[in-house]
Each structure stands twice: as structure tokens, then as C-alpha cells.
Amino acid sequence: MQPLVPADPDVLHPMPGQPRVVLLRPLVTSPLIEVGEFSYYDDPDDPTAFETRNVLYHYGPEKLVIGRFCALGTGVRFIMNGANHRMDGPSTFPFPTMGGSWAEHFDLLTDLPGRGDTVVGNDVWFGRGATVLPGVRIGHGAIIGAGSVVTSDVPDYGIVGGNPARLIRVRHSDEDVARLLAVAWWDWPVEHITRHVRTIMSGTVAELEAVAPAVGHP
DSSP states (O other), X not given: OOOOOOOOTTOSOOSTTOTTEEESTTTOXXXXXXXXXXXXXXXXSOGGGHHHHTEESOOSSSOEEEOSSOEEOTTOEEEOGGGOOOOSSSOOOXXXXXXXXXXXXXXXXHTSOXXXXXXXXXXXXXXXTOEEOTTOEEOTTOEEOTTOEEOSOBOTTEEEETTTTEEEEESXXXXXXXXXXXXXXXXXXXXXXXXXXXXXXXXXXXXXXXXXXXXXXX
16 A cells, blocks of 8 residues: 655645646745645746735735635735725825825825735635735635625635625535534644545545544644
């Protein structure tokens, strides 16, 4: 019997012959972006430009946090707080960013209320072209429909779609969602995940619970 070998979370291109797919954790360099192991982005043009092409207006200090085992389709974009403009005066134009003496009024931008970090849970699937607005929190196991504009929080295992994105349904019953969150397979040791890939992908909640590692053991 061949030994079980986990996938390598540190390789940039995990799929042989498919440079369009990158693992994000070994790619990102910004201290404002945190990505868990095995989360990937797929883009036929330049997936390695994810930080500049897909995370927009990210001037800080808020963070983008993406969990483990997330799948991001082509063109998924995260709009960060730097995109905000003042709306309480006669004009929305960001004069201070243009330089000159206008820069003396930068406080008019820096005192805008921030919406906080954008946080994506584990095992989230983003369809092509989805857009996530600042400060949104997306729960574990959620599915974001292609082309969706996510303006508000998404519950664990929720499926959302549209502009603005609306909750279509939840993938499991409340009881099963609670059980899935308790088993938290994405936190298992990668060797244990490797032994139980088929159950994680196609088993029942009860079957997943049955193969969960004992506390304190791999």
C-alpha cells in the first residue's frame, strides 16, 4: 500500500500544467492580507497579480482575512475601505489625494468611518466575478454566486447571489450546521484530512463526525 502524501500547501502552482491556478498563502506578501493553507485563485490571465488586481483600494489599516480551503474563481474582487468617499458634503470628489495644497485636507478622508476587516471563513467557494464590499464577514462553508455583489454578512453554509447578494438558502439544517462547525474539519491535521478526503467531500455529517480525530490526537 502506497503511503498517503498530503498536498503541499507551500507550492505556488498546485495543479501541474495549469499556471492559471495559484495557492494564495505562498503568494501574498502584504501584511494586511492573511490567507489560510490551500485557498486558491484561478485566473487565465495573471493569477500572481492577485494582491494588486483583486484586492482594491487597500491602503490600511483594515485587513483581508481568508480562511483555509477556499476556492476563488476568476475575477473575484475585494473592495477595501480605501474606496470610501465622503457623502456628507456638496461633493464626493477626494481632493486631498490629488496633491498640492489639497493634501493639507487629508483629515477629511482619514476620519471617514471604517467598516473594519473583511473576513472570509474556511471552505468558502466564490463564483466567477463576485465582488465583496468592505467589512463583510462570510461564514464557513458559504457559496458566493457568480457575479454577486456581497454588501452584507453571509451566514455559515449560506448560498448567496445577485446584486446586492441575497440569501438563497442554507446548505444544511441548523442542527447540521452546528455539527459541521463543531467538527471543523478544516482544522484537522493535514495527514488526517488526507486519510479522509472522500468523507469530507461526499460523506454525511454523521460520517464526518465518525472520522474526526480524537482530541489531542492526529
